[in-house]
């Protein structure tokens with residue numbers, strides 16, 4: 001099949017060693033983690049075999065190479081999301097970034113203040129803010145969604161007040177595939193003086209991100225969901241907020257001066273990076289940004305929309321399958337959750353797995369949402385930029401077979 005760009009989908013699939021090694025794998029679990037292209041692997045191996053050294057410390061050539069590559073990666077990631085390099089800190093992933101944000105923002109909360117979270121937050125975004133709300137005698141209130149699983153903006157507007165200090169919102173739901181209108185949410189929240197923290201873990205692999213266009217105060221995402229390595233992520237903090245925040249994690253590499261009675265921090269972003277960072281991971285993340293940019297966003301979007309449509313139409317053709325989330329392509333990604341009456345999602349996923357089709361089943365770390373849909377959770381198929389019509393046909397075929405076997 002031709003992509004709108006110059007490379008065919010077969011070319012793209014060949015970029016990923018796993019598909020050469022496992023040609024029969026229909027991988028539809030990209031919302032959990034995506035696969036790694038050779039160029040990302042090569043960038044990481046290059047560091048490991050040619051200039052492995054710690055950063056910001058050594059004065060010998062390999063250490064300088066490592067530091068330069070690390071800081072160049074910061075600049076590349078900044079460009080990728082339209083931020084400034086000093087606004088980008090590297091962490092171990094979205095979970096770590098969100099925990100740090102919650103810990104650093106906690107001292108700002110007063111008893112009776114309110115944190116708003118959407119109904120579709122991942123536990124990584126929900127739990128750290130639930131914790132600080134409890135510790136600071138603040139409230140945490142859920143912004144509901146409507147019948148089409150879109151955020152209820154009218155209710156959100158009514159919930160805003162001067163007591164709302166923080167809004168936590170996912171840019172794209174890992175269960176519903178819903179894409180939320182972040183720029184509108186930020187504008188409304190800022191009118192009431194609230195900070196907005198955006199979880200972009202599911203958004204970044206599928207759509208181009210401009211943090212400046214969003215206007216958000218903080219944005220997090222993980223490399224491993226965007227064709228980068230595991231164990232590395234990004235914490236974007238808008239510059240003026242970054243200057244104000246006191247780091248929550250202390251250690252080596254982030255202090256300007258320490259005496260027996262006093263200490264002072266480096267500037268952002270280094271003050272947010274305590275200890276030795278995941279240097280090959282950061283270098284790999286920058287390579288993943290280059291990989292995505294080289295394919296071209298319009299090519300990725302057109303292809304993924306086509307595959308999402310195929311997936312939805314295929315599921316609907318089965319008759320009794322319930323898709324959880326919007327059936328229209330507006331503001332939705334190829335993350336599609338569903339239930340089949342009478343069948344446990346784990347059984348479906350197991351039988352599909354036996355046929356070489358990888359999906360996920362369960363509560364997807366979003367239990368407040370998924371348990372309101374079904375006590376046993378939901379099954380989820382999620383696309384990547386390498387997903388083919390054949391992968392989807394095998395998934396639908398496998399689902400039919402699973403249904404017959406389990407009926």
Ligand SMILES: Cc1ncc(COP(=O)(O)O)c(C=O)c1O
Nearest residue numbers: 093094095122124174201202222
């Ligand atoms: C929306 C969302 N936020 C946060 C996370 C946590 O990401 P990580 O496990 O990489 O820290 C995930 C992972 O599934 C997610 O889907």
